[in-house]
Amino acid sequence: AQSVTQLDSQVPVFEEAPVELRCNYSSSVSVYLFWYVQYPNQGLQLLLKYLSGSTLVKGINGFEAEFNKSQTSFHLRKPSVHISDTAEYFCAVSERGSNYKLTFGKGTLLTVNP
Amino acid sequence: DVKVTQSSRYLVKRTGEKVFLECVQDMDHENMFWYRQDPGLGLRLIYFSYDVKMKEKGDIPEGYSVSREKKERFSLILESASTNQTSMYLCASMLAGSYNEQFFGPGTRLTVL
Numbered sequence: 001a002q003s004v005t006q007l008d009s010q011v012p013v014f015e016e017a018p019v020e021l022r023c024n025y026s027s028s029v030s031v032y033l034f035w036y037v038q039y040p041n042q043g044l045q046l047l048l049k050y051l052s053g054s055t056l057v058k059g060i061n062g063f064e065a066e067f068n069k070s071q072t073s074f075h076l077r078k079p080s081v082h083i084s085d086t087a088e089y090f091c092a093v094s095e096r097g098s099n100y101k102l103t104f105g106k107g108t109l110l111t112v113n114p
Numbered sequence: 115d116v117k118v119t120q121s122s123r124y125l126v127k128r129t130g131e132k133v134f135l136e137c138v139q140d141m142d143h144e145n146m147f148w149y150r151q152d153p154g155l156g157l158r159l160i161y162f163s164y165d166v167k168m169k170e171k172g173d174i175p176e177g178y179s180v181s182r183e184k185k186e187r188f189s190l191i192l193e194s195a196s197t198n199q200t201s202m203y204l205c206a207s208m209l210a211g212s213y214n215e216q217f218f219g220p221g222t223r224l225t226v227l
Contacts, residue, residue, distance in 0.1 A: 009154070032213050043118075043204055043218035044157075051213050090156065094214035100145055100164065102214050106156035 002027040002093050006105035014113050015083055021076040021108045023091035033074040034092040034102070035065055044090065050074065061085070086112045117141070118207050118219035126225045133192040135222050137205030143217075144210040146188035147172075148180065151202040151221070163188055164210070195226045 007022040025031060032051050036044040048059025055067040065076045074091060091105040121136035139146065145164050149157040149172075159172030161180040169180050177199060181189045188207075192199055202223050206216040 034215065041221075041223075043220040045218070046215065049213070049215060098214065100147075100162055100208065100214060102216055104157040106154060
């Protein structure tokens with residue numbers, strides 16, 4: 001069965017600093033990987049996804065993530081954060097061939113301070 | 115763009131009441147989902163539906179039921195609400211065969227007193 005571990009529950013950073021949110025997954029088969037963002041009192045919005053091909057994936061709002069198969073990781077990065085990036089970020093994994101199941105990590109709260 | 119709407123953003127109910135949470139999607143997606151979200155626990159799947167009148171239990175179905183009479187609408191039912199069902203409820207939809215990318219509604223924050 002697949003599982004996802006987000007290594008940091010909270011990440012505080014200053015505005016314009018770089019940030020990395022860490023995600024590791026476990027699966028016995030090939031996977032699809034996703035990062036979602038949730039702004040306060042809102043639903044989840046897809047930031048980016050890895051399906052196949054290039055291991056560096058670019059998403060919305062200047063975020064990118066790199067798929068590392070050997071380390072079973074899918075870390076999210078942004079070179080310079082803004083106050084408006086304050087939100088909760090969820091990593092999710094789905095096994096290829098599964099008909100629906102998306103397994104979520106427990107989330108990382110990113111707080112950007114002025 | 116896919117739009118998933120939920121009938122209420124905030125809901126307050128009393129213990130023992132029957133509660134209906136409604137979700138509607140406008141993109142003809144086959145698959146629809148109900149999750150609950152609690153601090154420190156992430157999202158947990160309650161029920162899933164892959165077609166009209168078809169449903170499967172997720173990871174935490176106890177205390178919940180669902181109804182899908184039309185393709186675009188998926189309802190979550192709390193037969194007798196309890197305080198431990200106070201939570202954020204998120205609905206999602208997904209096109210079958212689309213790499214499991216799910217589209218989410220804005221959520222309903224339910225408080226059971």
